[in-house]
Amino acid sequence: MDISVSFSKTRPPPFSPSLCRQLSLRPNTPQLLRFSRNNGTFRRKPPPTISRPNKLAVTAIQISNLSENEDDFVLEDVPHLTDFLPNLPSYPNPLQKSQGYSIVKKTFVSPEDVVAENVVIQKGSPRGVHFRRTGPREKVYFKPEEVRACIVTCGGLCPGINTVIREIVCGLNNMYDVEDILGIEGGYKGFYSKNTMMLTPKVVNHIHKCGGTFLRTSRGGHDTHKIVDNIEDRGINQVYIIGGDGTHKGAALIYEEVKKRGLQVSVAGIPKTIDNDIAVIDKSFGFDTAVEEAQRAINAAHVEVESVENGVGIVKLMGRYSGFIAMYATLASRDVDCCLIPESPFYLEGRGGLFEFIEQRLKENGHLVIVVAEGAGQEYIAAEVHAADKKDASGNKLLLDIGPWLSDKIKDHFTMSRKMAVNMKYIGYTSFCLLWSWL
Numbered sequence: 410m411d412i413s414v415s416f417s418k419t420r421p422p423p424f425s426p427s428l429c430r431q432l433s434l435r436p437n438t439p440q441l442l443r444f445s446r447n448n449g450t451f452r453r454k455p456p457p458t459i460s461r462p463n464k465l466a467v468t469a470i471q472i473s474n475l476s477e478n479e480d481d482f483v484l485e486d487v488p489h490l491t492d493f494l495p496n497l498p499s500y501p502n503p504l505q506k507s508q509g510y511s512i513v514k515k516t517f518v519s520p521e522d523v524v525a526e527n528v529v530i531q532k533g534s535p536r537g538v539h540f541r542r543t544g545p546r547e548k549v550y551f552k553p554e555e556v557r558a559c560i561v562t563c564g565g566l567c568p569g570i571n572t573v574i575r576e577i578v579c580g581l582n583n584m585y586d587v588e589d590i591l592g593i594e595g596g597y598k599g600f601y602s603k604n605t606m607m608l609t610p611k612v613v614n615h616i617h618k619c620g621g622t623f624l625r626t627s628r629g630g631h632d633t634h635k636i637v638d639n640i641e642d643r644g645i646n647q648v649y650i651i652g653g654d655g656t657h658k659g660a661a662l663i664y665e666e667v668k669k670r671g672l673q674v675s676v677a678g679i680p681k682t683i684d685n686d687i688a689v690i691d692k693s694f695g696f697d698t699a700v701e702e703a704q705r706a707i708n709a710a711h712v713e714v715e716s717v718e719n720g721v722g723i724v725k726l727m728g729r730y731s732g733f734i735a736m737y738a739t740l741a742s743r744d745v746d747c748c749l750i751p752e753s754p755f756y757l758e759g760r761g762g763l764f765e766f767i768e769q770r771l772k773e774n775g776h777l778v779i780v781v782a783e784g785a786g787q788e789y790i791a792a793e794v795h796a797a798d799k800k801d802a803s804g805n806k807l808l809l810d811i812g813p814w815l816s817d818k819i820k821d822h823f824t825m826s827r828k829m830a831v832n833m834k835y836i837g838y839t840s841f842c843l844l845w846s847w848l
């Protein structure tokens with residue numbers, strides 16, 4: 410997805426000086442920057458494409474399979490129960506008679522609906538990758554009274570998880586007449602190490618007002634066989650899994666095992682990332698809250714540095730591999746002079762470097778605010794710190810802390826090399842936004 414960004418006339422572009430140079434942007438002039446969102450964590454590397462003779466492939470195929478037809482239409486599809494249970498009976502969607510759901514033409518998503526990855530294409534160029542559209546179908550493959558659903562939340566937190574849990578429970582119950590819904594506690598390992606809890610609309614009525622996850626979460630502990638044994642033993646036939654890319658790798662393994670055992674069990678993944686770095690979907694839940702909460706940190710830094718001589722404020726925001734929170738917070742704020750993100754390398758010394766930019770802004774304006782996404786500049790710290798390659802319980806690399814490192818570097822450079830006193834103000838990681846519950 411492309412995001413067009415316009416800068417005001419009065420402020421320099423809030424991106425790193427080196428990024429400006431790469432893009433031939435001149436500070437202090439209105440600019441238009443095209444930023445390509447191309448490293449979504451849920452995007453899979455395309456395997457070799459499979460030719461398909463039909464115009465629009467509608468048969469569900471394996472996850473990560475690609476189908477391509479003669480006019481370069483590529484469908485990257487998700488698997489369906491009928492792939493391995495072809496004779497499954499289907500039933501009219503209960504929504505058809507639901508009072509809370511008005512039945513109008515095109516209420517249901519056609520099985521042939523797809524969403525294009527690229528909005529802009531040229532005449533004669535390949536039509537590119539497409540994904541199956543989600544939404545209610547006219548037919549379903551479960552009778553409501555036979556459904557035993559479960560919900561599990563795994564991996565990192567994100568604002569809005571409780572709202573999603575509540576909507577699944579209320580949607581299943583009020584719209585699909587499902588009454589048997591279990592909560593799995595504490596992530597994947599909860600399947601085999603904890604008791605379940607019954608989830609009803611009443612139980613989840615107020616949870617959207619709280620942050621975190623009502624079902625609790627964990628990292629590590631994904632044991633496919635134990636999880637699927639447990640699903641079988643409990644008679645669960647719909648599994649709703651809320652989590653990030655690690656969680657979805659685990660969900661894909663659960664699906665494979667379910668398929669191997671020939672179970673009539675649907676596995677649905679609900680993508681959770683505070684970073685909004687998933688291609689195709691409009692926005693990931695939690696992102697807006699993170700950007701909004703970041704304003705408080707940026708405002709605080711701005712107030713501090715404006716009140717002193719040569720004030721330099723650094724605000725570190727979330728973003729391991731993507732700078733969307735930092736970039737959107739920067740653009741929303743208008744108080745940020747420079748934004749450092751993992752996608753755009755920067756350097757400190759010399760022409761076009763960060764130090765030169767800071768000095769220029771201090772001369773012009775007497776203070777500046779830098780926003781840095783936590784994944785930016787990792788290569789510099791790693792080169793200096795020689796830290797052990799530490800990982801969390803799920804195997805994710807733990808980041809080195811860019812905030813204090815950058816703060817020290819700036820202070821040392823100006824006080825020692827430039828003999829200039831600077832007033833540093835550092836505001837760290839804004840994980841407090843995770844405590845909030847709105848979307």
Ligand SMILES: Nc1ncnc2c1ncn2[C@@H]1O[C@H](COP(=O)(O)OP(=O)(O)O)[C@@H](O)[C@H]1O
Pocket residue numbers: 563564565596597598627628629630631652653654655656657658659660662802803805
């Ligand atoms: N490659 C994988 N295969 C199976 N399970 C995985 C894999 N990667 C992560 N998981 C499991 O998914 C859960 C969440 O993963 P994690 O990376 O911590 O968070 P996130 O889903 O937010 O990326 C953990 O229980 C972890 O064991």
Ligand SMILES: O=P(O)(O)OC[C@H]1O[C@](O)(COP(=O)(O)O)[C@@H](O)[C@@H]1O
Pocket residue numbers: 564565566567652653654681682683684726727728729730731783
């Ligand atoms: O401190 P933790 O729990 O590892 O999480 C922090 C990091 O997780 C991320 O939010 C990504 O996780 P999600 O995509 O699962 O939300 C990073 O951008 C963030 O900085």
